[in-house]
Amino acid sequence: MWTEEQQLAIDKQNSNILVSASAGSGKTAVLVERVINKVLKYKIDIDKILVVTFTNAAAAELKERLMIAIYKALNENPKDNFLKRQLTYINRASITTIHSFCLEIIRSNFQELNIDPDFKICDETESSILKSKAILKVLEDEYIESNENLDKKNGLYNLLELFGGKDENLIECILNIYSYIQSFAFEFEWLKQAIEKYNLTECSDLCDTDFGMDIYNDVIEELKIIVIKAEQIVNKIRGYEDFIKYVEMLQEDISVIKLAILNSKNSWDKLYDSLNNISFLRAPAYKGDNLNLKALVSNFRTDVLKKGVEKCKKSVYQRSAQVFKDQAKAYKYISYIYDFIVKFDKIYKKLKNDNNYIDFNDIEHMALKLLVNKKDDRFI
Numbered sequence: 001m002w003t004e005e006q007q008l009a010i011d012k013q014n015s016n017i018l019v020s021a022s023a024g025s026g027k028t029a030v031l032v033e034r035v036i037n038k039v040l041k042y043k044i045d046i047d048k049i050l051v052v053t054f055t056n057a058a059a060a061e062l063k064e065r066l067m068i069a070i071y072k073a074l075n076e077n078p079k080d081n082f083l084k085r086q087l088t089y090i091n092r093a094s095i096t097t098i099h100s101f102c103l104e105i106i107r108s109n110f111q112e113l114n115i116d117p118d119f120k121i122c123d124e125t126e127s128s129i130l131k132s133k134a135i136l137k138v139l140e141d142e143y144i145e146s147n148e149n150l151d152k153k154n155g156l157y158n159l160l161e162l163f164g165g166k167d168e169n170l171i172e173c174i175l176n177i178y179s180y181i182q183s184f185a186f187e188f189e190w191l192k193q194a195i196e197k198y199n200l201t202e203c204s205d206l207c208d209t210d211f212g213m214d215i216y217n218d219v220i221e222e223l224k225i226i227v228i229k230a231e232q233i234v235n236k237i238r239g240y241e242d243f244i245k246y247v248e249m250l251q252e253d254i255s256v257i258k259l260a261i262l263n264s265k266n267s268w269d270k271l272y273d274s275l276n277n278i279s280f281l282r283a284p285a286y287k288g289d290n291l292n293l294k295a296l297v298s299n300f301r302t303d304v305l306k307k308g309v310e311k312c313k314k315s316v317y318q319r320s321a322q323v324f325k326d327q328a329k330a331y332k333y334i335s336y337i338y339d340f341i342v343k344f345d346k347i348y349k350k351l352k353n354d355n356n357y358i359d360f361n362d363i364e365h366m367a368l369k370l371l372v373n374k375k376d377d378r379f380i
Contacts (some may be wrong), residue, residue: 010034036069047089052098063095102367109370122357134348135171155336182361198331206268206320219312223257226308230254233300242288246297249281272316
């Protein structure tokens, strides 16, 4: 009935597991069977198990399947008190959506969050209105403050220049970033860490940074793929007498790229120099009759070889010193944006609190706050 992988997902115990499969492959059935196993085989009370689904319909379906399995087992063992107990427990079992689960935790511990127990869920329309009020209030305060502080004025107007001098473009950017970071557990901590990646005062080569090394590795991998494809073309034309010069040309192309890879040595600047030193021989005149094979070689050199190397050059577009200079400038701007978002968040939360609202993002973050403490980069 079950595939080997499905059975493993059902039976695996005492560890975290991740099941990744396409739609219609039986993920829900496996989840149901895994829960049934927990109850029937390992004798775990159903109200001690948390099962989180995406939709209320899925939660209802899972609960129904579980009840059917318990009734079936009870028919086979009608005197089993454990199974009888599960039928009384199933209605209070935590088989629910993530938001329902989080809301249950919040309502049970509202005093820990210092919120009114009669809070209301803020819908998208009301949330948008409150966000608009909050962002306009922050922008108004920034303009007032900039009139009293020259550095603040320069910072604000320089930032606005990046958005065409239009407030609405800056506002859209702020709201998009704010919306994006809500998917992270500790959103402002994550944002601050992301911003600090632009603070590169102690680096001498861009490969000393995570993102610089990522780009470096991607470019090296791209060059290696080009070499493999070039070698495949060589194998296709080797043995044809009228392509001897083309084989020599492609072998030279391969040598040039391999030398660039060899000379890079995990250094951004060396990779920059190596890429910009790459040059390819002009293709020799072809006097044979195999025009299709000739076109194959020509198209490869134009569309794969040369364009591929140009793409790599665009990725490694400057030496480290110039990139650091650009990053330092960007760091000032995004630090200003960070402060802007923090102020917006504070006002937005106050507006929600004044109206006794929480939004859907609050549901998850508040539940997390109740369930998890973070200390010295450890979760407790």
